Amino acid sequence: MKNLKKKRRIQIFAVAAVALALSTAMIGYAMRDGINLFRSPTQVAEEPPREGEIFRLGGLVEDGSLVRGAGTEVRFSVTDGGATVPVRFTGVLPDLFGENQGMIGTGTLVEGVFVASEILAKHDETYMPKEVMDALKEQGVYKSPDAPES
Incomplete structure (x- = not known):
């Protein structure tokens, strides 16, 4: 049971990290023409x-x-x-x-x-x-x- 909770926590952390990286990349791509x-x-x-x-x-x-x-x-x-x-x-x-x-x-x-x-x-x-x-x-x-x- 304890092992399952630990696995779930790692999965949530990994998904959050990927979502953060993806959103940062999308913001950078959207601003590429606005940075002079x-x-x-x-x-x-x-x-x-x-x-x-x-x-x-x-x-x-x-x-x-x-x-x-x-x-x-x-x-x-x-x-x-x-x-x-x-x-x-x-x-x-x-x-x-x-x-x-x-x-x-x-x-x-x-x-x-x-x-x-x-x-x-x-x-x-x-x-x-x-x-x-x-x-x-x-x-x-x-x-x-x-x-x-x-």
Whole structure:
């Protein structure tokens, strides 16, 4: 009798372990397209992503690079002080989007041009996405909003 209970307990544990592993695998498979890695322009220049990989690119919109094309097409460059990546976006830009402003875009790299499907801009004059701020600090070009103008 005791042996039967022990066997039953092991069977229940094994079934629970298999169910847990299966559910973890299913969640991972479902999220495979929703996980976008962040990269700075320097990281993209040093190690370009594989073809078709969707990732997030962030940095500052380079001064003088914003060019509006036909319709809603926009071209500009994103920099972190170490490298610059040209960007092409078709759609409506956020109201606070502009030159020398922080941005993050989601898209793919096509022949050296980041083709963005979504552009996010900072939501007020002091906000900077953490990933962008870290990349700019790493390059030595980050200026704190609290720092006095020189």
